[in-house]
Amino acid sequence: MNKVKNETAVQTKQLFIGGEKVEAPRYAPLYSPYSGEQIADIAMADQELTTKAIDAAYEARDIMKNMPAFERAEILEKVSVLLKERLEEAAQIISMESAKPITFSKAEVSRTIETYKFAAEEAKRIHGETIPFDAATGGVGRIGYTVREAIGVIGAITPFNFPLNLVAHKVGPAIAAGNTIVLKPASQTPLSALYIAELFEEAGLPAGALNVVTGPGGVVGDTIVEDDRVSMVTFTGSVPVGIGIRSKAGLKKTTLELGSNAALIIDKGVDIDAIIDRCIMGAFSNQGQVCISLQRIYAHEEVYEAFVEKFAEAAKQLKVGDPFDPETYISAMITKRETERIAEWVEETKNSEAEIAAGGNLTNGVFEPTIITNAHHELNVSCSEAFAPIVVVNKISSVEEAVAEVNHSKFGLQAGIYTENITHALYAAKHLHVGGVIINDVPTYRVDHMPYGGVKESGTGREGLKYAVEEMTELKLIVWNQN
Known part of the structure; x- marks a missing residue:
């Protein structure tokens, strides 16, 4: 088999927690699916380090929740600009870790740029509605309206097939809505997730708002799903894993994008x-x-x-x-x-x-x-x-x-x-x-930006920026009594 044209030396990749690179007690080699060559050593988080990432996200939640919408939009827009400047580099990373043909990798990066632009726009469009309370006999003299508030810490578990854009479909709306994130990327494609975390840091995202934790799903994923401080889990992957998440998540909100045979x-x-x-x-x-x-x-x-x-x-x-x-x-x-x-x-x-x-x-x-x-x-x-x-x-x-x-x-x-x-x-x-x-x-x-999700064993909930923001916020009702 021909060797992948990768001139980059084997990299060592740490976890990204609280805005810092964090060492792990163990590292695992990452190999090219095409050539079989080693391309990186990836940090393997344990339960303690995963909990540390949740700590960081939990501590940063009020900063994100109180950040004005225009500032969240500016950060997302800046990421899209940075990614556009580095399109070739990002595409090379995708092809290196996933064996996606470079033409399709470039197309994915272009889509990801657009996804973050959509997220920036949606950050400025989060709103509620007024309720006509006097439509009910007991509502005369009352005014009511709804607002959408950030849900808090979101656990995101992403697949290998679109390692940059499907991360964007979880990270983008989460930040747009004022949430914080603990992201577990697929084991084969962690490089692009760590890459985008660095771009968010460069774009001015507060420390702790985005944390990337690599490692085995049975450790990292389960810790994220079962921690009470995580308010929502958004997952794209297989049906058995999705069912397991649903059973362990308790009363957490879940968005599950699962199997298909279109x-x-x-x-x-x-x-x-x-x-x-x-x-x-x-x-x-x-x-x-x-x-x-x-x-x-x-x-x-x-x-x-x-x-x-x-x-x-x-x-x-x-x-x-x-x-x-x-x-x-x-x-x-x-x-x-x-x-x-x-x-x-x-x-x-x-x-x-x-x-x-x-x-x-x-x-x-x-x-x-x-x-x-x-x-x-x-x-x-x-x-x-x-x-x-x-x-x-x-x-x-x-x-x-x-x-x-x-x-x-x-x-x-x-x-x-x-x-x-x-x-x-x-x-x-x-x-x-x-x-x-x-x-x-x-x-x-x-x-x-279209609503995306399925029925039956294809999952629950919808992605697409506007629809994901709705999933990642809570509706609150405010009623004024003028009597």
């Missing part, structure tokens, strides 16, 4: 040539390691054959290899264990009626973009979350049949439909049991 319906009459590139992006960007990665496609029988042929041909043209090569579209999955898992899932399909139209193999340790047809919904590649460069394409005879197939899932994050028929579009919008329906685009579509 589906797309392709209706008859759709121009297949016009949608192939979007389907390629939806299924294979970031090695398919996207919460709303296009995993299932239900194509109408009138367009099925043409779609499979053109889709498979396009997938075979994608360049596989070094994430630092600007031409690379597919690189290594996050761990060898994940690669082995998806290989087993593909092998499982060979004992069924399913067929492999493209891919299905390893090339220098990188799993090829894979298309499977005629896969029964009980196969893992259909019913579970692949989180890999793999997509299933099945034939359907009507939109109603397709909607039923999409809904035949324990997940419900987003789904898409391509159609020229407005009745079919409206039917899908009404009957798809998901958090978001995307019409005439893939379900992988997301902009960072």
Whole structure:
């Protein structure tokens, strides 16, 4: 396997607590998912150090709560400016620690810049409403209004697949709302989280407002979730971990963005040539390691054959290899264990009626973009979350049949439909049991200020800056008696 083009020496990364770098009793090596080379030594926090981070956040909560909105907005805006100045550097960090192809890493940094801009804007738009108390007979002579107040300390646990932007989706609205944060990044991608903490420090964020604690989830994560001083936990990751957080969180607020196996319906009459590139992006960007990665496609029988042929041909043209090569579209999955898992899932399909139209193999340790047809919904590649460069394409005879197939899932994050028929579009919008329906685009579509979240085992709560701010604040009612 080619070596990652990383000229940086192995770094030692401490914890970031109370505005300072803090040593840990133990460090663990961090390796490149693509080359296998060591890229850093990462501090492994224990319960005591995690508690110290919570202490720092708890002590800083009044400073953040009382900070004027315009000052919080200025800090967030400054971070977006600093990140724009250092886009290339930030993208290199993402590719180094996650093997995300550099083209996609640059796109993530650009999105993150926008996310912090949205957060800065939302910091100035947090407000309540007046209540018409005289609408009730007992309300005459009274005036009432609501305000939104910071909730306090927020525990944020983030995944590896968008290590900069999904951190921004938790840190940005938390700061906008006047909260403090204890952040546990994914074990494979701590570098970008520590990098953004340094930018916040440079931007003038008070010490203790953002603390980054790296280490094992069973220690760091559990300590965050179970500490009574943490008022809310926001988590993006797997269903089992999300269920565990929900059971341990007690009466804390939780936002849980969990699993998915996002589906797309392709209706008859759709121009297949016009949608192939979007389907390629939806299924294979970031090695398919996207919460709303296009995993299932239900194509109408009138367009099925043409779609499979053109889709498979396009997938075979994608360049596989070094994430630092600007031409690379597919690189290594996050761990060898994940690669082995998806290989087993593909092998499982060979004992069924399913067929492999493209891919299905390893090339220098990188799993090829894979298309499977005629896969029964009980196969893992259909019913579970692949989180890999793999997509299933099945034939359907009507939109109603397709909607039923999409809904035949324990997940419900987003789904898409391509159609020229407005009745079919409206039917899908009404009957798809998901958090978001995307019409005439893939379900992988997301902009960072839209409400984002799912139903069923896809989780609870919504992200997207305005909606996350609502989750991260408490509503307080004030009533004046004029009688």
